[in-house]
Amino acid sequence: MDKVSKKSSAKKKAAKRRRARKPMTRSQMMQAVHSEDTKPEMIVRKALFEAGFRYRLHRRDLPGTPDIFVQKYGVAIFVNGCFWHQHGCKLTSRPKSNSAFWNDKFDRNIVRDIKTQHELSLLGYRVAIVWECSLRVEGVADAGNMGAALTLERLIDFIKSDDETIEL
Ligand SMILES: [Zn+2]
Numbered sequence: 001m002d003k004v005s006k007k008s009s010a011k012k013k014a015a016k017r018r019r020a021r022k023p024m025t026r027s028q029m030m031q032a033v034h035s036e037d038t039k040p041e042m043i044v045r046k047a048l049f050e051a052g053f054r055y056r057l058h059r060r061d062l063p064g065t066p067d068i069f070v071q072k073y074g075v076a077i078f079v080n081g082c083f084w085h086q087h088g089c090k091l092t093s094r095p096k097s098n099s100a101f102w103n104d105k106f107d108r109n110i111v112r113d114i115k116t117q118h119e120l121s122l123l124g125y126r127v128a129i130v131w132e133c134s135l136r137v138e139g140v141a142d143a144g145n146m147g148a149a150l151t152l153e154r155l156i157d158f159i160k161s162d163d164e165t166i167e168l
Contacts, residue, residue, distance in 0.1 A: 080129055127166075
């Protein structure tokens with residue numbers, strides 16, 4: 001194969017790849033946002049495991065299907081994406097297009113989160129909410145971001161405490 005035809009076949013292949021990559025549908029997009037093994041959750045799981053805690057993941061028999069459930073301490077942990085759960089921090093912005101759809105979706109998420117926490121505490125469980133932004137490691141710590149290490153330390157202290165709930 002000479003240089004020119006090699007080049008054009010590579011070009012064709014790239015075009016084929018582009019065609020194959022269809023835009024995500026709304027439900028695919030929501031699924032991606034909802035994916036269970038998001039990176040912030042992995043950070044928390046790893047830290048707890050290393051600290052000696054054993055836990056179950058995504059227990060569907062508990063209200064809200066907690067991301068992490070530490071049975072021994074009766075602690076349900078939710079690692080919340082700031083956008084999806086509308087934290088109100090700088091990672092939170094409501095899409096401008098289709099705003100009625102998104103506002104409705106977000107408002108329902110917020111109400112569901114409150115209800116979930118209430119149901120878990122009625123069952124005698126303690127609840128920790130870990131916001132995605134509190135796990136973000138930024139080069140320089142500022143007042144708004146205490147840093148992932150401190151967040152994880154506070155979470156571990158909470159698990160061992162008698163406190164009802166914590167938001168980090
Ligand atoms: Zn946030």
